[in-house]
Amino acid sequence: MSQQPSPQEALIDTLMTTSFVTMAIINRIGAEHDLSLSLIRVLGILWDRRPRMTELAEYLGLEKQTMSGLIARAEKRGLVARAPNEEDGRATDVFLTKAGAELVKQLRAQGQETMTPIIKQLSASDQQQLHELLQRLLNAREP
Amino acid sequence: MSQQPSPQEALIDTLMTTSFVTMAIINRIGAEHDLSLSLIRVLGILWDRRPRMTELAEYLGLEKQTMSGLIARAEKRGLVARAPNEEDGRATDVFLTKAGAELVKQLRAQGQETMTPIIKQLSASDQQQLHELLQRLLNAREP
DNA sequence: TATTATTGATACGTATTACGAACCATGTCA
DNA sequence: TGACATGGTTCGTAATACGTATCAATAATA
Numbered sequence: 001m002s003q004q005p006s007p008q009e010a011l012i013d014t015l016m017t018t019s020f021v022t023m024a025i026i027n028r029i030g031a032e033h034d035l036s037l038s039l040i041r042v043l044g045i046l047w048d049r050r051p052r053m054t055e056l057a058e059y060l061g062l063e064k065q066t067m068s069g070l071i072a073r074a075e076k077r078g079l080v081a082r083a084p085n086e087e088d089g090r091a092t093d094v095f096l097t098k099a100g101a102e103l104v105k106q107l108r109a110q111g112q113e114t115m116t117p118i119i120k121q122l123s124a125s126d127q128q129q130l131h132e133l134l135q136r137l138l139n140a141r142e143p
Numbered sequence: 144m145s146q147q148p149s150p151q152e153a154l155i156d157t158l159m160t161t162s163f164v165t166m167a168i169i170n171r172i173g174a175e176h177d178l179s180l181s182l183i184r185v186l187g188i189l190w191d192r193r194p195r196m197t198e199l200a201e202y203l204g205l206e207k208q209t210m211s212g213l214i215a216r217a218e219k220r221g222l223v224a225r226a227p228n229e230e231d232g233r234a235t236d237v238f239l240t241k242a243g244a245e246l247v248k249q250l251r252a253q254g255q256e257t258m259t260p261i262i263k264q265l266s267a268s269d270q271q272q273l274h275e276l277l278q279r280l281l282n283a284r285e286p
Numbered sequence: 287t288a289t290t291a292t293t294g295a296t297a298c299g300t301a302t303t304a305c306g307a308a309c310c311a312t313g314t315c316a
Numbered sequence: 317t318g319a320c321a322t323g324g325t326t327c328g329t330a331a332t333a334c335g336t337a338t339c340a341a342t343a344a345t346a
Binding site: 177179181182205206208209212213216231232233234 | 331332333334335336340341342
């Protein structure tokens with residue numbers, strides 16, 4: 001876009017392009033199961049957590065009303081369930097049902113299947129290198 | 144998720160997590176300008192291209208009716224414009240208006256601004272390395 | 287050439303996603 | 317106890333996305 005992007009600018013452009021491509025893949029897999037990106041994120045989070053509604057909304061950067069609808073529809077489909085929180089009578093815990101957990105496993109397997117041929121283009125040591133660099137980026141993000 | 148994910152699986156997980164984080168950033172910046180992720184992608188594509196409606200839809204993996212609505216709303220906001228294609232009387236070309244191009248510039252600047260502190264966590268040579276690895280991934284994608 | 291088929295785009299109806307505003311129930315604190 | 321804060325849901329509205337249907341222009345074929 002600029003006539004002479006700096007190496008830093010070029011890296012950020014590439015990161016964004018990579019993300020758009022990756023999200024397109026995730027989106028396509030989700031669409032096969034009638035899942036939006038938001039719902040996929042929700043299911044992913046619920047894999048090893050049992051948050052309350054507001055925590056979930058904050059984590060995804062959504063309003064709690066949005067989460068209400070999202071969870072209500074997912075519950076109707078039998079993917080998640082709600083239960084009153086033990087400690088706080090106002091709060092509602094959300095968690096995966098067995099069917100939901102099965103679906104998450106399947107989604108992950110499909111994602112792996114789709115992405116594997118792409119990352120196979122890199123040697124094992126390059127993969128290792130890339131993994132480490134990305135991991136460092138992710139860790140840097142939060143203080 | 145698995146007890147012992149292979150290095151390949153770990154890399155794919157990390158790539159997906161990175162993408163979700165990046166998309167969250169892009170989404171937030173877009174929201175400040177009332178832009179959906181889809182519309183951001185459209186504007187990005189139009190930066191250096193003048194496709195017809197169907198090309199645009201195929202590129203984004205959307206149906207053409209979806210593109211009609213998306214472009215109609217963007218046109219009403221003065222970001223893009225439509226013109227009949229010279230060669231094919233049925234086709235409609237889409238392109239950025241000046242205001243649209245300005246917006247794309249601004250979005251890119253904001254993205255750079257937000258991402259810079261994150262990638263600054265890596266040394267210049269690590270950034271260079273990461274850029275090259277991601278670029279190779281992207282190039283591998285299409286035959 | 288006339289007819290049929292295909293292509294490019296739009297219009298309509300519907301479901302999902304997302305938000306703001308308003309609303310209850312439960313907790314907290316002065 | 318009363319005032320306020322917190323956690324969730326409901327309601328209304330806009331954008332996004334799709335399937336179906338439709339219309340105009342082009343291409344293909346008899």
